[in-house]
Amino acid sequence: MQLGQRQVLADSDQPWDLIVIGGGITGAGVLLEAARRGQRALLLEQTDFAWGTSSRSSKMVHGGLRYIAQGDVRLTRHSLLERERLLQELPGLVERATYLFPLHKGQFPGRWPMKAVLWLYDFLAGIRDHRYLNRQRLFERVPGLRREGITGAMSYTDALTDDCRLVMRTLLEAARHGGQAINYARVDAVSGEHGQFSVSVRDRVSGESRQLAARTVINATGAWADRLSGSDKRVRPLRGSHLFINPERLPVSDCLTVMHPQDGRPVFVFPWEGVTCVGTTDLDHPQDMDIEAAASAGEVDYLLTLINSQFPQAHIRRDDIYSTIAGVRPVIASGKGVDPSKERRDHAVWGDNGVVTVSGGKLTTFRLIALDALLAAGLINDREHRRSQKSDQPGFTPLQAPAAVEAFLHADQADPAFIDWIVSRESVVHLDDLMLRRTRLGLIHPRAGMDVLERLKPALCQQLGWDDRRWEQELSRYLDIHQRYYGVPAADDNREQAA
Ligand SMILES: Cc1cc2nc3c(=O)[nH]c(=O)nc-3n(C[C@H](O)[C@H](O)[C@H](O)COP(=O)(O)OP(=O)(O)OC[C@H]3O[C@@H](n4cnc5c(N)ncnc54)[C@H](O)[C@@H]3O)c2cc1C
Incomplete structure (x- = not known):
C-alpha cells in the first residue's frame, strides 16, 4: 500500500472517471470511496497532502458536545457513529x-x-x-x-487523532484500491461540463502545465472552495x-x-x-x-x-x-453576519451538472461527506448511498508497516524505520512535508525540532537522494516556513495586519 515517490504529472490518453481537487481529509475520503467502487480516480493537491485545514484541527474525532447543546442531534449521532467506527478500525491512530x-x-x-x-x-x-x-x-x-x-x-x-496521519492513512487505503494522488499539483481552472471536463493543472515541482480530461470533477478544496465552484460565494x-x-x-x-x-x-x-x-x-x-x-x-x-x-x-x-x-x-456561511462561534459546522454539497463542490463539515465525518459528494456527482445512486452510510464493512485494511506507523499516537516519530517507511511510500517532496505533516517533529520539539534533524540528516539525505546543497536549501526553506507560520509571534508582531 503506497503512494510511492511523488509522481510527475503526466498526460493521459484516457479520461479519468473522477478528478478530485484538494488533498485534505475530504478529498482523501472522496478518493477512497470512489476508488473502492472501481472508479479510475486521481486526486490533485496544490501544496502538500493535508497542508490545508486537515493538519490544523483540534485533532478530535468526536460527536461534539456543542452540537448536541445546539440541538443538532442528527450531526452528533452521525459523528459519534463514525467516531466508534474509526476507533475500531484505526487503533493507535484514533484513540x-x-x-x-x-x-x-x-x-x-x-x-x-x-x-x-x-x-x-x-x-x-x-x-x-x-x-x-x-x-x-x-x-x-x-x-x-x-x-x-x-x-x-x-x-x-x-x-x-493525528489529523495529518488520518489523511495519509486514507490516501494509502485509496492507493490500495488503485486511486492515485499527486501533491504539488495545483488546479488553475476547470472547463467543460459533466462527462467532458478539462482540468488545467500546474505541476509545482517541474513547473509544467497539463490539461487532464475527466468525466467527473469534485472540488474538495475546503476554505478555497469558492475559487473553483463556479457559483456564488458560500464559504x-x-x-x-x-x-x-x-x-x-x-x-x-x-x-x-x-x-x-x-x-x-x-x-x-x-x-x-x-x-x-x-x-x-x-x-x-x-x-x-x-x-x-x-x-x-x-x-x-x-x-x-x-x-x-x-x-x-x-x-x-x-x-x-x-x-x-x-x-x-x-x-x-449563514449570511446572517452572526458571531463566528455560532455558525453551523456541517458540510454542504452544491453545483449541478457541472463541478460538484463539497466543503465544510468535520474531520470525523469524512466518510459520510465523501458519500454525499459521490451521490451529488452521480457516481453512486440513492440506494448505494443509504446502504453505504449504514454499512458495517471495514473501511481500512491493516497496514504491513513498522509498529510506529499503525500506533502513531505513541510512536517515536524519529524512529529510523518509521522515517524510512514514510519517505519510500508517502510522496515526500520537501523537508517541511516531513517535519510538519508526515511527522510532527517540527511542532512537538523545541527549536523547530533542530536537534532531531541533526540526527536524521545523514539517513534522510540518503533516502531522499539529496546532496549537501539540496539539504541546505531544504533546511532554509523549512526554517523560514516554521518561523513565519508555525512560530510564536512576539507580542508586538503585527503580522496579522500585514497579511
Ligand atoms: C481550528 C480548527 C479546529 C478543528 N477541529 C476539529 C476537530 O477537532 N474535529 C473535527 O472533526 N473537525 C475539526 N475541524 C474541522 C476539520 O478540520 C475540517 O472540516 C477539515 O479538515 C476540512 O478538510 P477539507 O479536506 O475539506 O479541507 P482542507 O484540509 O483545507 O483541504 C483542502 C485542500 O485543497 C487544497 N487546494 C485548494 N485549492 C486547490 C487547487 N486549486 N488545486 C489543488 N488543491 C487545492 C488545499 O491546499 C488544501 O490542502 C477543525 C477546523 C479548524 C479550523
Whole structure:
C-alpha cells in the first residue's frame, strides 16, 4: 500500500472517471470511496497532502458536545457513529481519550443538566462512559487547575487523532484500491461540463502545465472552495489557532474544557503527542488564502490569558510555547453576519451538472461527506448511498508497516524505520512535508525540532537522494516556513495586519 515517490504529472490518453481537487481529509475520503467502487480516480493537491485545514484541527474525532447543546442531534449521532467506527478500525491512530468538563458553582450547566446531555451523547454512540468527579478527584487529576468556584467535573470520553496521519492513512487505503494522488499539483481552472471536463493543472515541482480530461470533477478544496465552484460565494473562512506547549511546564493527562475569562468561550487544553495543546480561537479570516494561515500575536495572548487564569501557578510565557498552528475552517456561511462561534459546522454539497463542490463539515465525518459528494456527482445512486452510510464493512485494511506507523499516537516519530517507511511510500517532496505533516517533529520539539534533524540528516539525505546543497536549501526553506507560520509571534508582531 503506497503512494510511492511523488509522481510527475503526466498526460493521459484516457479520461479519468473522477478528478478530485484538494488533498485534505475530504478529498482523501472522496478518493477512497470512489476508488473502492472501481472508479479510475486521481486526486490533485496544490501544496502538500493535508497542508490545508486537515493538519490544523483540534485533532478530535468526536460527536461534539456543542452540537448536541445546539440541538443538532442528527450531526452528533452521525459523528459519534463514525467516531466508534474509526476507533475500531484505526487503533493507535484514533484513540479514546478522557475529557473533563469542570462545573462551577451557580453556573450553567450544572451537574444534572450535564449528566442528561452526556447520557444522550453516550446513548447515541452506543456506549456508557461518563461519570461525575467530585472536587477532590478532579484536583487529583488536574493538580494545577484554578480551584475557585469549582464544584466538581463531569468526565466522559471522545477520541483524539493525528489529523495529518488520518489523511495519509486514507490516501494509502485509496492507493490500495488503485486511486492515485499527486501533491504539488495545483488546479488553475476547470472547463467543460459533466462527462467532458478539462482540468488545467500546474505541476509545482517541474513547473509544467497539463490539461487532464475527466468525466467527473469534485472540488474538495475546503476554505478555497469558492475559487473553483463556479457559483456564488458560500464559504465563510474562520481561523482557529492552537499552541503546542512544553509539557513539563503545563502537564495534563486528560482533555480539559475551560472557559475563557474574557468571553466565556470554551477552549480545550489536552495532551497530544507528548506536548500540551491549547486551542482554539475562532475569528474571521479575511487574509489572502494564498498565504499560509498563521496564529497572530493577539491569538497567542488570548490563549496565554486563558492558560494563566486557569492554571495560576504555571506562569506560562511565550518561551514555553514550542510552536503554533492556525487553520481556516470552511464554514458554510449563514449570511446572517452572526458571531463566528455560532455558525453551523456541517458540510454542504452544491453545483449541478457541472463541478460538484463539497466543503465544510468535520474531520470525523469524512466518510459520510465523501458519500454525499459521490451521490451529488452521480457516481453512486440513492440506494448505494443509504446502504453505504449504514454499512458495517471495514473501511481500512491493516497496514504491513513498522509498529510506529499503525500506533502513531505513541510512536517515536524519529524512529529510523518509521522515517524510512514514510519517505519510500508517502510522496515526500520537501523537508517541511516531513517535519510538519508526515511527522510532527517540527511542532512537538523545541527549536523547530533542530536537534532531531541533526540526527536524521545523514539517513534522510540518503533516502531522499539529496546532496549537501539540496539539504541546505531544504533546511532554509523549512526554517523560514516554521518561523513565519508555525512560530510564536512576539507580542508586538503585527503580522496579522500585514497579511
Ligand atoms: C481550528 C480548527 C479546529 C478543528 N477541529 C476539529 C476537530 O477537532 N474535529 C473535527 O472533526 N473537525 C475539526 N475541524 C474541522 C476539520 O478540520 C475540517 O472540516 C477539515 O479538515 C476540512 O478538510 P477539507 O479536506 O475539506 O479541507 P482542507 O484540509 O483545507 O483541504 C483542502 C485542500 O485543497 C487544497 N487546494 C485548494 N485549492 C486547490 C487547487 N486549486 N488545486 C489543488 N488543491 C487545492 C488545499 O491546499 C488544501 O490542502 C477543525 C477546523 C479548524 C479550523
